[in-house]
Amino acid sequence: MSTPHNAAQNGEIAKTVLMPGDPLRAKYIAETYLENPTQFNTVRNMFGYTGTYKGKEVSVMGSGMGMPSIGIYSYELYKNYGVENIIRIGSAGAYTDKLNLFDVVLADSAWSESTYAYVQSGVEGDIQLPSKELNEVIEAAATRINKPVLTARIHSSDVFYHEDNVPGVNEFYNEHGCVCVEMESYALFHNAKVLGKQAACILTISDSLVTHAVTTAEERQNSFNGMMEVALEAAIS
Numbered sequence: 001m002s003t004p005h006n007a008a009q010n011g012e013i014a015k016t017v018l019m020p021g022d023p024l025r026a027k028y029i030a031e032t033y034l035e036n037p038t039q040f041n042t043v044r045n046m047f048g049y050t051g052t053y054k055g056k057e058v059s060v061m062g063s064g065m066g067m068p069s070i071g072i073y074s075y076e077l078y079k080n081y082g083v084e085n086i087i088r089i090g091s092a093g094a095y096t097d098k099l100n101l102f103d104v105v106l107a108d109s110a111w112s113e114s115t116y117a118y119v120q121s122g123v124e125g126d127i128q129l130p131s132k133e134l135n136e137v138i139e140a141a142a143t144r145i146n147k148p149v150l151t152a153r154i155h156s157s158d159v160f161y162h163e164d165n166v167p168g169v170n171e172f173y174n175e176h177g178c179v180c181v182e183m184e185s186y187a188l189f190h191n192a193k194v195l196g197k198q199a200a201c202i203l204t205i206s207d208s209l210v211t212h213a214v215t216t217a218e219e220r221q222n223s224f225n226g227m228m229e230v231a232l233e234a235a236i237s
């Protein structure tokens with residue numbers, strides 16, 4: 001049955017969904033990697049597709065940017081469509097010069113100042129965890145296809161553009177132990193937990209808040225393929 005945000009009918013979405021933030025990246029993944037992809041959603045241009053990868057059914061759908069957006073789409077996938085696993089694949093800004101552009105990070109926890117978990121279900125605390133089992137599957141997939149990943153804590157931020165008078169990189173890295181920043185995983189991990197489902201997040205470093213290095217759009221396109229392949233291998237494991 002469709003939702004206000006998703007036109008898919010029951011049975012049109014696979015048990016495992018890869019979620020990039022950008023719906024055009026979902027389209028790219030479907031067209032590049034999936035066999036016989038069919039599009040199940042165009043509502044608000046939040047494109048979603050189901051196809052097969054190496055013969056096994058997988059879906060891919062955009063999440064949009066930020067916790068409210070991924071909160072809506074992931075909740076509906078789990079609750080209305082019987083999705084069991086969501087693997088977010090996104091970009092992140094580095095908080096340490098130990099991370100270079102294009103490095104891949106697997107989140108072992110997401111720290112956040114977000115009120116998402118509290119507002120959603122009264123849960124307090126600034127850390128949400130991914131599925132341990134799914135992370136193990138992802139690490140094994142990465143090893144199999146020879147793609148190094150750093151497993152570490154990430155920051156799920158509510159704000160992209162900050163003024164100078166608020167805590168910055170040093171606090172997030174030194175006090176909270178976050179190696180990089182993105183804007184979605186804390187909400188995704190929380191939804192998975194309250195609904196008894198599995199979630200994970202793989203990130204490619206697209207910019208550095210320490211060195212101020214940035215990737216071009218073309219570089220991002222190519223480098224993100226490695227992360228997508230790890231996620232697809234994990235999805236069919």
Ligand code: ADE
Nearest residue numbers: 091092093181182183206
């Ligand atoms: N995703 C990629 N780079 C980011 C940054 N600098 N801040 C938040 N999210 C990001």
